[in-house]
Amino acid sequence: MTAPSAHLATQPDILRLFRDVRDRTTALVSPLSEADMMLQSMEDASPAKWHLAHTTWFFEEFILKLHAPSYTSPDDRFAFLFNSYYVQAGPRHARDKRGMVSRPGVDDVMAYRAHVDNALTDLLDRDRDDLHGLVELGCHHEMQHQELLVTDLLHGLSYNPLMPVYRDPEPMPVAREIPLQFNAHAGGLVQIGHDGDGFAYDCEQPRHQTYLAPYQIANRPVTSRDWIDFIEDGGYETPTLWLMDGWARRQQEGWDAPLYWWQQDGDWWTFTLRGPQPVNLDAPVVHVSYYEAEAFARWAGARLPTEAEWECAARPHEITGNFLDDGALRPLPRADLGNFWGDVWEWTQSPFTPYPGFRAPEGALGEYNGKFMINQMVLRGGSCATPLAQMRESYRTFFYPHQRWQMLGLRLARDH
Structure with a gap:
């Protein structure tokens, strides 16, 4: 080993x-x-x-x-x-x-x-x-x-009808609606992956070159307010917005909103680690699958970014945000426009595959990441449940496209 x-x-x-x-x-x-x-x-x-x-x-x-x-x-x-x-x-x-x-x-x-x-x-x-x-x-x-x-x-x-709390409820932060805007990036020949400074997992290496066409990426993640617009416009009822596998999963599971959401007296509520709470409209939407994220992006006339686009766009921004260390345990409205970190992991359209030149370590530790490089999608940015010490610009996590129980959200991108 x-x-x-x-x-x-x-x-x-x-x-x-x-x-x-x-x-x-x-x-x-x-x-x-x-x-x-x-x-x-x-x-x-x-x-x-x-x-x-x-x-x-x-x-x-x-x-x-x-x-x-x-x-x-x-x-x-x-x-x-x-x-x-x-x-x-x-x-x-x-x-x-x-x-x-x-x-x-x-x-x-x-x-x-x-x-x-x-x-x-x-x-x-x-x-x-x-x-x-x-x-x-x-x-x-x-x-x-x-x-x-x-x-x-x-x-x-969440399965307990008593809706128990893990942490005591706290007042909801004051929310403000932030207009969605897209920032342009020139693209070109770029380097992504771990640069050799500090800890990284094997799947973040080796650092390598890749080409990016000019693109635009949103100044903030998609919010719950945005997601309600998608729901009310029939996003969960329109099969042409969905990948075939995603539509089949949506029908099989009966999805009509993010995981843990329900309506009560006309308002949307969600179950959190602080118990049941009204959906925070201007916090990043959370607990959505890749299939839902991809359908939303299509509905919005956009797409999900690639992980290389996401990494290059995030690189100038300091790694600060709402992480496990802060104890909120739920996404919060963004105060810092352009921040790419914390609150929710953001789906990308990139499959979790090895970087060029990747070699898994010998022995049992070589099973840590390498054998999972199939049928999963990459997410970036960390979440309100991620320890801050884990984060770096090259960190890539991965989940199957149907999974929703993690703190999963999205940010939109589009061609320039």
């Missing part, structure tokens, strides 16, 4: 990152009951307890078992229960049955986390600079699961 190169060179830096990430995950589950921790509402989602254990297994499997000869797992069966999809790491429990694993209990899982944390800290205290890259990767892996943990929890809680 080829280890990633280290970007946090000193022991204090890597230990601080490790402790901060592990502490944040613990804080995210602190409001949950043991029953909450068991929720698994669909195959795509996992229980919070499983996220706690799987991220711990990652450090144990790829660092401690390989680089700490005296390390002993508290229970060898955890390798089967908490492996996700790493075939080379051994057999795995069925993904859609994770919510059936009532034992080990939450206390046992927290003890497992403490056991691994202590062992890894002891290992790093031996000046193991060669392991910093692997620890950094494990921390970013856990940050991804922090995002999944809160969005999986939202999906699970």
Whole structure:
């Protein structure tokens, strides 16, 4: 197995990152009951307890078992229960049955986390600079699961008729309607991908050249106000706006609005991690699939940007915005026109495929991204559930075109 190169060179830096990430995950589950921790509402989602254990297994499997000869797992069966999809790491429990694993209990899982944390800290205290890259990767892996943990929890809680809250409601921010405008970009021969400075996943590399025709891209994401116009104009009832697969999915699932939306006394409401709330009209629309986003773009006389267009347009803008760190846990109206970051991941029209010259790392860690490079679409920009430390201009996440439970939105583009 080829280890990633280290970007946090000193022991204090890597230990601080490790402790901060592990502490944040613990804080995210602190409001949950043991029953909450068991929720698994669909195959795509996992229980919070499983996220706690799987991220711990990652450090144990790829660092401690390989680089700490005296390390002993508290229970060898955890390798089967908490492996996700790493075939080379051994057999795995069925993904859609994770919510059936009532034992080990939450206390046992927290003890497992403490056991691994202590062992890894002891290992790093031996000046193991060669392991910093692997620890950094494990921390970013856990940050991804922090995002999944809160969005999986939202999906699970949404099935409860009592509409429980994860965080207490807060006053809705004052909203203002921002006119949609398009900014022109010259295009030409550009470079995209990770430039080698700081952490990045393998799928963001290598940096390479690509050609962009002149294009225009919107100054803001599509808002819920925009989306209601689409609904009221029959967007969900007009098959000519939809890709064939998208229209079939829309009919099969009965889509007539974004996930978690419903109408009450003529107004649109949505379920959030802060409970049921009126749809914030001027916040970015969220929980829409690629199919819905593509249909909206066609209805609007536009299209979705490519990921190269998005990256080049976002590059001059500082990475600031509404992320998991801010604790809003829902998209908010944009105050900074032109900001490309936070609130919602933005669908692009680009398939998740390898960049020219991509080579997956050897060993089980090579399964992290490479084997998913088929049938999924790229999104950019991060969301209100994404840790800020994850973000960089080359970061590309990916989901299947029908999926909606993540914080997914869109920004329009068009040819110049």
